[in-house]
Amino acid sequence: MIVAGRGGGEGVRLVLESEEAMLLSELADQVDSVLLLGEADDPALGRLLPSAYPEDVAAAQEFTRYTRDSLVDGKRQAAQSVRDATAVDDGSDGVVQIELDQAQAWGWLTFLTDLRLILAERVGIIEEGEDAASETRDDYLRAAYEWAGFVQGSMLEVLDPIKP
Template sequence: MRGFQPHGEGYQAVLEPYEARVLLSLAEQLQQLLSDGLGGNPAADEALHRVLPDAYRNDDEAAREWRELSRRGLIERKSGFAATMTTGLATIAAGDGPAPLQLSEGEALDWMRAIGDLRLILADRLGIVVDGDEGGDDPPEAADLYRWLAWIQDDLVRALDGRR
């Protein structure tokens, strides 16, 4: 992947088809996990705990009320961020060589949010609690994926910051 650069009114990066396929798959998996969380799937609730933490850690009643009132809206917004990630990736994924991905500023912000959620879920699965943790004994590919997503997110932040 060649990083994001200001381009026209938005931003552009160049992705290889395999990179687009990985990002597309991750965004679709995040949407499915969020959808399962809406359905009350206990396994999804565990996986989403870092993405949808309790608003009140020391007050079970207030935390329950908050979940009842805001969880659906929060999940729907986060699913929308993941859906934004899928836009444009299918065409690149089906291609036979590197291709540009164009994002508006709003789409770039949605990408950053979705990547943040993906990194939180991966961090939880890797046993990463704070920056600097190495994680558990999961396959090294998961840790590589976590670092790659961090690089993409950082690149987007830098591109957005350079525009202002």
């Protein structure tokens, strides 16, 4: 994976191996599935859509009634944009290049955040730096979590570089 700035600092260019593109597409399907089919008691869904008022059930239900659909729609649109961009063409010679303007790139960052929240829940990561012994062992999910973090960090460095 290569992440580079587009000319004039107006977005991001991603260069992915076709396997990386397929992985992102599959992970986008899984995020969408959690949003559409997730049970109300699924802790991953709870991380994506936390209660605005954990101490006040009535206020939380009222808030959810007015905001949940638009939050879910925005998260699903972000996942769909990743799926659309990572559709692998059979004649792609093993490399997929994706040009994202700033708005599209920030949408991808939304998706990557959602993905990492779900994966963190599935692996058992509660807080960064937590003792690894308390985590559930799943090397594939852990690797996907770390790789998504690398992609996210690389994109952020291009979109919002720290200036000395």
